[in-house]
Amino acid sequence: MIRLTTSDLDIAYEDRLIVQNLNIAIPQGKITALVGANGSGKSTILKTMARIMNPAKGNVLLDGKSIHKQSTKEVAKQLAILPQNPTAPDGLTVSELVSYGRFPYQKGFGSMKKEDREIVKWAVEATGMGDFADRPVDHLSGGQRQRAWIAMALAQETDILFLDEPTTFLDMAHQLEVLHLLKKLNEANNRTIVMVVHDLNHAARYAHHMIAIKSGVVKGEGTPLEVITPEIMREVFNIEADIVPDPRTGLPLCLPFALAAQPLADRVMGNDGNEQDRREEWTAAGA
Structure with missing residues (x-):
């Protein structure tokens, strides 16, 4: 089943065309890895598919509808994104950070309901952060911080999760910690995960589907055996x-x-x- 696709997508920074005529389909319920050399356009593609950037031409389609023509809150109920190297305000606790994931479901400046608090607790526990719920995010290790941000994305209750190089600047143990978590979330909750991955061997091990990109053009797509x-x-x-x-x-x-x-x-x-x-x-x- 395919819910998320791009159609003749062009992406540009001012007058410089980065991606041209991109047509890809993201398998539902699978982990997809975007790989390529630095400057290949993979993060730009991810940001555009997650609605952070607007395309110069073409569309990103979710269930056949352009996500760039839908309201921000409606899109936020269907997909979440964890950008590269996110930062939290000083002193913000893990639970407070995760609660931000409930924003798409609140009206105006309304406070969280019982259901929201239960979902926040579930997201914290699901990512193994229960013992750190009241700890400031800036007091955590790199791997713990990344799990806290993933918990926030989970609290959005979306079927699709985007991550831009989620293991950047983490040591090997914390890289495996984060990747194991993503695999667990995919298998247990059937979440569609799309991530930019720097390490090819990590991509091959944890992704079901891979897309290799060079200069904004797809050069290989399929299983790890077909792409590596x-x-x-x-x-x-x-x-x-x-x-x-x-x-x-x-x-x-x-x-x-x-x-x-x-x-x-x-x-x-x-x-x-x-x-x-x-x-x-x-x-x-x-x-």
């Missing part, structure tokens, strides 16, 4: 890479070894000296 290929790595990231199966999951792992501009004769091959044979052996193993 030597050819797409060469075209999108300008690298030569061995693609091997993850020994735990069978999903593709990208192991870069040279810039794409490097002469083929200078490639460092495996002991068998045959890169193609290794790919065929991996494919035959059912990875």
Whole structure:
């Protein structure tokens, strides 16, 4: 099932065209990862799909209707976005931050109802932040802060969640903490998650669907096995890479070894000296 699509989408910063004629579909109830080199346009696409930016041409369609022609509150009941490196006012507690997610359901300056408070409590618990509910956000670790912001997005009760590089500046343990949480939310609540991911191997492990972008153009789309290929790595990231199966999951792992501009004769091959044979052996193993 597809609810969210783009139709002939152009995105520009002033007179500079960043994305041209973009047509993509986001699978419902799946995790989709947007990947690409720095400056490829992936964050710009995410912001436009989440209605933070307006397109120069074309539409972002949710259930067949342009989200840019719907009211802000109506859209906020259907999708939530966690931007890159969000900041909270000093002294704001986790529960207070999460309560901001109920704004689309309040009228004027009305206070939260019992139902709102119950949803805030649920979002705090669902993200494992129950023990930190009354702690100021600026007193938390990086991973804890990210979970608090995700809890706020959950409190919006949307079916679709956008995240712009949710693991940026986090150490490896906190990166896994956040990605495991997103996987859990997807599986337990059937939430559609769309995220910009910097780490290709994280994208391959946690996403069901991947979209590889270069200069605002889609160069690869499909499952991790279909997108994490030597050819797409060469075209999108300008690298030569061995693609091997993850020994735990069978999903593709990208192991870069040279810039794409490097002469083929200078490639460092495996002991068998045959890169193609290794790919065929991996494919035959059912990875």
